[in-house]
Amino acid sequence: MRYTISQVAEKFDLTAHTIRYYDKEGLLPFVERNKAGNRQFSDKDFDWLKLICCLKNTGMPIKQIKLYIEWCLQGDETLEMRRQMYLDHRTEVIKQMNDLQENLKTIDYKLEFYDTICNIPVNADKLSAGK
Amino acid sequence: MRYTISQVAEKFDLTAHTIRYYDKEGLLPFVERNKAGNRQFSDKDFDWLKLICCLKNTGMPIKQIKLYIEWCLQGDETLEMRRQMYLDHRTEVIKQMNDLQENLKTIDYKLEFYDTICNIPVNADKLSAGK
DNA sequence: AATTGACTTAGAGCTAACTCGAAGTTATAG
């Protein structure tokens, strides 16, 4: 099956503009064109896009994703670099998760405070960020 | 105890520039000045800054943080709005954590693949993002 | 009295990641 840019946009919850931007930035060098010059996405391209979205949504900059894709196209000589990239990125993602969990504690603490004070709205914090 | 902007920057791993930027954006209306016009941070301000960093690091836009701080200074009439903001933000943070966890699976799957292929570097994926 | 260093403001500049508009091409429906 072949898909147009707007079908892909729909499927990945992106805009066609964004997909063209990704292409321009070198993230989609493998996408083929028909005689009219229109992009023709294949199911194989969907795997690439899923991966690109995964890396993007975990905070990897587009330039680094581009680099990774270049490595993939270069072949086996870049295998170890790619593996190392995933190792480093995994560490980053774990850190993000830990940071979120830590910050969630603060938010939950605040919520406890507001849940209490909103039922008994007396003597609330006007100028204090604590408690 | 009173602290200068550079001491605060050091403590919160920000630059003095960034702190002035936050002040300009309305995040630090409570910070006092000495006769020379220099900012004088107190321990109470540290609580505010911790909270601001928490919200910022969980993806809350600076404009919304500013709004929250305005609400705090307005007093009890905004208690319910503040509580609702924390509820909404909590949902956001949980979503971020779930998304990260989901994406981490993809990364771990990739790592498994690269761990295998890097020990037996034969027939690697040259043009496929899958498997 | 002069130098040094840390602060001040105002405002310009930067980067990432889009986001949009203009002008043009092509395939299909009427």
Add this chain to the structure above:
DNA sequence: CTATAACTTCGAGTTAGCTCTAAGTCAATT
């Protein structure tokens, strides 16, 4: 044959969040 819709490129514009520079103030040291 023409109108419409969906695509194309190019390049300008936008937004968030800084980041930096210039020019100036002020307190403390030499």
